[in-house]
Structures are given as C-alpha cells and as structure tokens.
Amino acid sequence: xxxxxxxxxxxxxxxxxxxxxxxxxxxxxxxxxxxxxxxxxxxxxxxxxxxxxxxxxxxxxxxxxxxxxxxxxxxxxxxxxxxxxxxxxxxxxxxxxxxxxxxxxxxxxxxxxxxxxxxxxxxxxxxxxxxxxxxxxxxxxxxxxxxxxxxxxxxxxxxxxxxxxxxxxxxxxxxxxxxxxxxxxxxxxxxxxxxxxxxxxxxxxxxxxxxxxxxxxxxxxxxxxxxxxxxxxxxxxxxxxxxxxxxxxxxxxxxxxxxxxxxxxxxxxxxxxxxxxxxxxxxxxxxxxxxxxxxxxxxxxxxxxxxxxxxxxxxxxxxxxxxxxxxxxxxxxxxxxxxxxxxxxxxxxxxxxxxxxxxxxxxxxxxxxxxxxxxxxxxxxxxxxxxxxxxxxxxxxxxxxxxxxxxxxxxxxxxxxxxxxxxxxxxxxxxxxxxxxxxxxxxxxxxxxxxxxxxxxxxxxxxxxxxxxxxxxxxxxxxxxxxxxxxxxxxxxxxxxxxxxxxxxxxxxxxxxxxxxxxxxxxxxxxxxxxxxxxxxxxxxxxxxxxxxxxxxxxxxxxxxxxxxxxxxxxxxxxxxxxxxxxxxxxxx
Amino acid sequence: xxxxxxxxxxxxxxxxxxxxxxxxxxxxxxxxxxxxxxxxxxxxxxxxxxxxxxxxxxxxxxxxxxxxxxxxxxxxxxxxxxxxxxxxxxxxxxxxxxxxxxxxxxxxxxxxxxxxxxxxxxxxxxxxxxxxxxxxxxx
Numbered sequence: 001x002x003x004x005x006x007x008x009x010x011x012x013x014x015x016x017x018x019x020x021x022x023x024x025x026x027x028x029x030x031x032x033x034x035x036x037x038x039x040x041x042x043x044x045x046x047x048x049x050x051x052x053x054x055x056x057x058x059x060x061x062x063x064x065x066x067x068x069x070x071x072x073x074x075x076x077x078x079x080x081x082x083x084x085x086x087x088x089x090x091x092x093x094x095x096x097x098x099x100x101x102x103x104x105x106x107x108x109x110x111x112x113x114x115x116x117x118x119x120x121x122x123x124x125x126x127x128x129x130x131x132x133x134x135x136x137x138x139x140x141x142x143x144x145x146x147x148x149x150x151x152x153x154x155x156x157x158x159x160x161x162x163x164x165x166x167x168x169x170x171x172x173x174x175x176x177x178x179x180x181x182x183x184x185x186x187x188x189x190x191x192x193x194x195x196x197x198x199x200x201x202x203x204x205x206x207x208x209x210x211x212x213x214x215x216x217x218x219x220x221x222x223x224x225x226x227x228x229x230x231x232x233x234x235x236x237x238x239x240x241x242x243x244x245x246x247x248x249x250x251x252x253x254x255x256x257x258x259x260x261x262x263x264x265x266x267x268x269x270x271x272x273x274x275x276x277x278x279x280x281x282x283x284x285x286x287x288x289x290x291x292x293x294x295x296x297x298x299x300x301x302x303x304x305x306x307x308x309x310x311x312x313x314x315x316x317x318x319x320x321x322x323x324x325x326x327x328x329x330x331x332x333x334x335x336x337x338x339x340x341x342x343x344x345x346x347x348x349x350x351x352x353x354x355x356x357x358x359x360x361x362x363x364x365x366x367x368x369x370x371x372x373x374x375x376x377x378x379x380x381x382x383x384x385x386x387x388x389x390x391x392x393x394x395x396x397x398x399x400x401x402x403x404x405x406x407x408x409x410x411x412x413x414x415x416x417x418x419x420x421x422x423x424x425x426x427x428x429x430x431x432x433x434x435x436x437x438x439x440x441x442x443x444x445x446x447x448x449x450x451x452x453x454x455x456x457x458x459x460x461x462x463x464x465x466x467x468x469x470x471x472x473x474x475x476x477x478x479x480x481x482x483x484x485x486x487x488x489x490x491x492x493x494x495x496x497x498x499x500x501x502x503x504x505x506x507x508x509x510x511x512x513x514x515x516x517x518x519x520x521x522x523x524x525x526x527x528x529x530x531x532x533x534x535x536x537x538x539x540x541x542x543x544x545x546x547x548x549x550x551x552x553x554x555x556x557x558x559x560x561x562x563x564x565x566x567x568x569x570x571x572x573x574x575x576x577x578x579x580x581x582x583x584x585x586x587x588x589x
Numbered sequence: 590x591x592x593x594x595x596x597x598x599x600x601x602x603x604x605x606x607x608x609x610x611x612x613x614x615x616x617x618x619x620x621x622x623x624x625x626x627x628x629x630x631x632x633x634x635x636x637x638x639x640x641x642x643x644x645x646x647x648x649x650x651x652x653x654x655x656x657x658x659x660x661x662x663x664x665x666x667x668x669x670x671x672x673x674x675x676x677x678x679x680x681x682x683x684x685x686x687x688x689x690x691x692x693x694x695x696x697x698x699x700x701x702x703x704x705x706x707x708x709x710x711x712x713x714x715x716x717x718x719x720x721x722x723x724x725x726x727x728x
Contacts, residue, residue, distance in 0.1 A: 006627060013631035020609060020635065027605045053602040063603040149602075154643050157607030165615040204623075211618050218614070273622065278699065 065153035071139030078132035085123035088116040093523040113502035114188035121191030133311045143566040146236025151229040162219035169212030173205030195283035195293040217262045224258035250314030253342040265300040298349035306345040312449030323399035324391030337376035344373040354425045370420035397471035401452035408444025433493020459550030460570045470539040477532030485525030488518045606643035626705040633709035654717045661713025672703030
C-alpha cells in the first residue's frame with residue numbers, strides 16, 4: 001500500500017477514534033452528571049428518571065447488559081440470518097429444478113451457486129442455529145435458575161456485539177463482488193473449508209469469511225463461559241442440582257462442549273489463514289496434509305452438531321410435559337443421556353472421514369462410538385414418547401412442534417445410524433442421503449424445537465398471545481414441507497446424486513428423469529416451508545402489536561399442576577406492574 | 590449479582606463499553622490480517638482501551654489506567670515476538686536489524702504486522718499516562 005493511502009487511512013482511523021471518544025464521553029458524562037438522590041440513587045422521590053435501569057431509545061439497545069434485552073437482540077439477529085440463509089437456499093433449490101445451469105447464470109453461474117451453498121451452511125449453523133439458542137438461553141436461563149442476571153453481563157453483551165460484524169464479514173464477498181468488479185468474491189469453500197481447496201482459493205473474500213467465522217467462535221466461547229459460571233454460581237438458593245430444570249442441564253452441557261470445541265476451531269482457522277497468507281504448510285499436501293484439517297475441523301464439527309441439538313432436546317423435554325399433564329418420564333435418565341451424549345460427541349469425529357483412506361482399525365473404533373451415541377439419543381426419544389403416553393395431551397402450537405421434532409428426529413437419527421456403518425457410508429458418502437439425514441436433524445428437529453420454544457415463551461417476551469390458527473398453518477406447512485424436501489433428498493442419495501453440485505446428469509443417462517423429478521419435489525417442499533416461515537413472521541410481528549394480552553398463566557399451567565419458575569416470574573412481573581402502575585421496562589425484575 | 594451490573598449509579602443495566610470491545614476486536618483482526626498499520630493500531634487501541642474501561646466499570650479495578658498500560662505492555666511484547674521470528678539469529682544486532690526489514694523493498698509483511706502491534710501497545714501506554722490528566726470526570 002502506498003504512503004498516501006496509508007496517510008489517508010491513518011486520518012480516517014483518527015477521525016473514527018475521535019468520534020468514538022466523543023460519543024463515549026457524552027454517554028459517560030450524561031450519566032455521571034444526572035442528579036443523584038442521596039443514598040446512592042435509590043428511589044428518593046426526585047423523579048421517576050432516577051429509578052430507571054436503562055437509557056431510552058436506540059442507546060438502550062446499544063448499551064444494554066440486561067440478559068432479557070440481549071436475548072431479544074440475539075433473536076432479531078437470528079431471524080435476519082435465517083432470512084439470509086433461507087433466501088440463499090431458495091435460489092439453490094430453484095436452480096436445481098433443472099439439470100443445467102440456467103436460473104443463476106446471469107448472477108454468476110456455478111461460482112455464485114457455490115457461494116450461496118457455502119453461505120447457506122455457515123449462516124444456518126453459526127449465525128442462526130447458535131444465536132437462536134443463545135437467544136432462548138439468555139432470556140430464560142437466569143429466570144429458570146432464579147438469578148438476577150448472567151454472571152458477567154458485560155461479557156454477555158460483548159459476545160452478542162461480535163456477531164453482527166462476524167455476519168457482515170462472512171457475507172462480505174457478496175457485497176464486495178459488484179463493488180470491486182469481481183476482485184473480491186464470496187467464499188466458495190463449502191462450510192467444511194476443506195484444504196487444499198480453501199488454501200488454493202486466493203480470493204480475499206475467503207479471508208474475510210474465515211475472520212468472520214473466527215469472531216463468531218470467540219462470541220460462542222464467551223457466551224459458554226458465561227453460562228457455565230451462571231449456572232454453577234448464580235442459582236437461587238432454592239435451585240439445587242437435584243431440581244435444576246432440564247433446559248438448564250442441556251445448556252450447561254452445551255456450554256462445556258463449546259468450551260472444548262470452539263477454541264479448537266478458532267486455532268484451526270488461524271492456521272488456515274496462515275497457510276493462505278503467510279506460506280505456512282499446516283494443511284498442504286507436502287506439509288501437515290489436508291487430512292490434518294479434516295481431523296481438526298471434525299473434532300470441532302461433530303461436537304458442534306450436539307452443541308446445536310442438546311439445547312433443543314432440552315426445550316422438547318421441558319415443553320412436552322407441560323402439554324401432556326405429566327412429569328418428564330425418567331428425568332434423571334434424560335440428564336444422564338445428555339451428559340453421555342456430551343462425552344461421546346468427542347469420540348465420533350472420524351466417521352466423517354471413512355472414505356479418506358485412514359487406517360481401517362481407527363475407522364472401526366469411530367464406527368463403534370458412533371453407533372453407541374445412538375443409545376442415549378434413543379433413551380431420550382423413548383422418554384418423550386412415554387411422557388406423552390396416556391397423558392392429557394393439548395395440541396397447542398409449541399406441542400405440535402415438539403411432536404414434529406420427535407418424528408423428524410427419529411428419521412434423522414435412524415438414517416444417521418445407517419451412515420455410521422462403514423460399508424453403508426462408503427456407498428452413500430457425499431451423496432444427498434447425507435444432506436437429507438442432517439437436514440432432518442438441523443431443520444426437522446433443531447429448528448422445530450426453536451420454534452416450539454418461541455411459541456411457548458412468546459407470551460412472556462411480548463406479553464401477548466399469537467394467532468393460534470396461523471401458528472397451526474406454520475406447523476403443518478413445515479411438517480409437510482420438511483418431509484417432502486428431506487425425504488426426496490434421501491431418495492436422491494440412494495440414486496447416487498452427489499451433494500454440492502450446481503448441475504447434474506445428462507438427459508437420457510440412467511435415472512436422469514427420476515433425479516430431476518426428485519429435485520423438483522425437494523424444491524416444492526422448500527417453497528412450502530418458505531410460505532410457512534412468512535406466516536410465522538407475520539404472526540409474530542402483528543401479534544406483538546395487536547395480539548390479545550396473554551395474562552399471567554397463558555398455558556393454564558397451574559390448572560395442570562405444571563407451574564414453572566419462568567411463568568411464575570412472568571406472573572409476578574405483571575402483578576408488580578399493575579401495582580406500581582409502571583411499564584414492563586421499568587420494573588421487570 | 591446485584592453488585593455487578595452496577596456499572597453506573599444511574600443505569601444499572603447498561604454499559605457503553607461492550608459494543609466497543611467487540612468493534613475493537615473486529616477492526617484489529619482485520620488490520621492485523623491484512624497488514625494495514627492504521628487499522629490494526631486503531632483497532633487494538635480501541636480494544637484494549639474498552640477492555641480496561643469495562644473492567645474498571647465492573648469494579649474489578651478502581652481506575653482503568655494501570656490495566657491499560659499493562660495491556661499495552663502485553664501488545665508490545667507480542668509485537669516484538671512476532672517481529673523477532675523474522676530475525677536470522679538471536680544476536681542483538683540481528684534482532685534490532687529485523688525492524689528495518691518491515692520497511693525494506695520488498696517489505697516483510699510479518700515484521701510490518703509486528704510493528705503495528707508494538708505501535709498500538711505504545712499508544713495504549715501513552716494513553717494510560719496522559720489519560721489521568723485528561724480525564725475530567727471523577728470515577
């Protein structure tokens with residue numbers, strides 16, 4: 001970079017830092033000089049202003065360290081990411097309705113398709129999946145364990161604020177491509193970023209993408225440390241290990257997994273960046289070998305699957321009893337299974353590498369552990385079913401999504417057991433069968449549980465009730481859409497359709513008509529789900545403003561003997577707000 | 590827990606610093622990776638400054654300045670380590686000479702990045718020294 005550009009950047013940076021300093025001094029002065037009552041700011045009667053916990057307007061949201069606000073911010077961020085990842089996949093599915101490259105031709109053809117596919121995977125896992133769980137846990141874990149807030153409220157806010165820039169960096173190639181005339185493109189490494197491909201793509205968009213991913217990992221790690229400390233040390237004295245709720249148990253286990261898995265991803269990404277920019281040879285063919293990347297990536301990557309699925313399992317275990325009128329069947333064994341999955345999840349990573357030519361004896365042990373992890377998962381499934389068995393079942397929207405979860409999880413789980421068998425995997429590896437299997441889990445199960453939780457806790461967050469008919473429409477479009485799409489993918493895999501391809505088969509080749517038809521069916525299912533998502537968004541936004549007041553016990557939990565701490569808190573809050581005549585914002589704890 | 594969010598007498602549940610800690614980390618990562626000195630220096634100063642302020646606000650230290658100086662010192666150490674990896678030997682002349690490499694033709698990118706981190710560290714230390722004089726609001 002020449003000197004004048006460096007000077008210009010220096011001036012620009014100086015102006016930026018000066019602006020930051022001015023903004024900060026305004027904020028801090030504003031606080032310091034607001035008159036205090038004697039006795040350290042307790043309500044002394046001077047004005048209502050004194051007792052307020054947060055500033056108003058945009059400043060409130062930019063500076064909040066309240067776990068509930070941060071939960072809402074995570075939720076909004078997750079919805080935006082879900083829209084991005086969803087639009088990407090709709091473009092992908094539209095393209096795949098025909099064998100040739102046609103729909104996306106004008107937008108960049110195969111390269112654009114590869115960028116969309118990479119972005120879809122990373123966005124859904126790191127920018128939607130992890131944050132939507134963080135949204136639920138931030139809002140509800142402190143309420144469920146009776147804490148005033150998270151153990152480290154500022155670190156909680158830092159973890160959130162790392163995510164929007166991380167997302168911008170991950171998506172940067174798409175924005176910068178037209179601005180730089182194609183000099184910086186979207187990353188086309190796929191979400192697994194396999195070397196040597198990811199080293200050979202010299203496009204700086206990949207560096208930005210890797211930086212964004214690194215930052216999202218830092219964010220997840222900060223959040224995990226916070227949850228571990230909060231659940232260990234901030235519990236109300238009435239909450240002990242014996243009566244800790246199941247959602248908190250799963251978040252505790254998930255946080256431990258994050259603590260061991262994400263720093264490793266961060267280190268591996270730094271090594272990849274060094275390979276790309278500083279000529280190191282960690283993952284080159286002549287150096288540490290591309291297989292090293294696969295080992296490091298999947299040592300993180302498979303626990304990541306459980307990082308994403310354990311809290312949703314906790315949500316399901318929490319909600320099913322409420323609408324079955326029974327306690328969770330075998331509570332202790334659900335907890336033990338959670339812990340068992342957490343431990344075993346670190347012993348299965350090489351089942352992603354059965355076809356790489358690694359030592360057969362190593363493959364054997366990974367097959368055995370992969371089969372073994374089905375046991376605790378099945379224990380949970382049986383416990384959910386037995387909880388519902390002979391129960392007083394109420395098919396509310398959250399319960400429908402829970403039942404949908406169990407159904408999809410069984411299909412996703414059983415196809416996973418098949419894949420963990422080495423000979424089956426050797427045939428089906430890198431086909432749509434694998435895509436169908438993990439989408440049954442991530443979309444059919446994890447996203448279903450996310451929506452179950454959103455419907456269940458919507459009355460607490462918004463104070464209102466959603467439109468129940470629309471919620472049922474959302475469920476059925478998703479249940480039908482997801483099964484159409486992902487079952488078609490399983491069949492595509494049996495037909496040998498390889499994953500990741502933008503184009504497929506010559507006309508007239510064996511199975512070519514069948515494969516195109518299955519692709520069309522899968523795309524139709526995706527559009528049905530898109531319609532359901534629009535219904536959900538409309539329902540949540542409109543109900544937020546116009547929905548009927550939910551009241552203190554929207555699910556009649558008291559009537560069924562199913563009281564829980566977060567709804568008791570909600571009822572208390574409503575009562576306090578009524579007594580004080582204040583709004584939620586000022587008296588919400 | 591009640592003691593902790595008490596970042597400020599006025600707004601118990603807000604803090605100005607987390608947003609800037611995050612921004613600082615993002616900007617410094619970008620600056621260091623792409624070897625752009627102004628961005629990496631600005632980002633790192635913002636990062637360590639906001640950390641020191643947040644730690645002090647949370648009540649872990651009385652004032653932010655000593656921590657800021659410490660973090661600045663840490664950056665100087667890290668920057669020197671990075672630059673010295675490019676020295677041909679550990680002899681004093683070679684170690685000192687390595688800093689010229691960053692601005693030679695062609696420049697050594699690793700040394701440039703090391704220097705940018707050192708400059709950020711020094712800026713942090715300077716800020717910690719002049720900060721108490723400039724600060725008008727008693728904390």
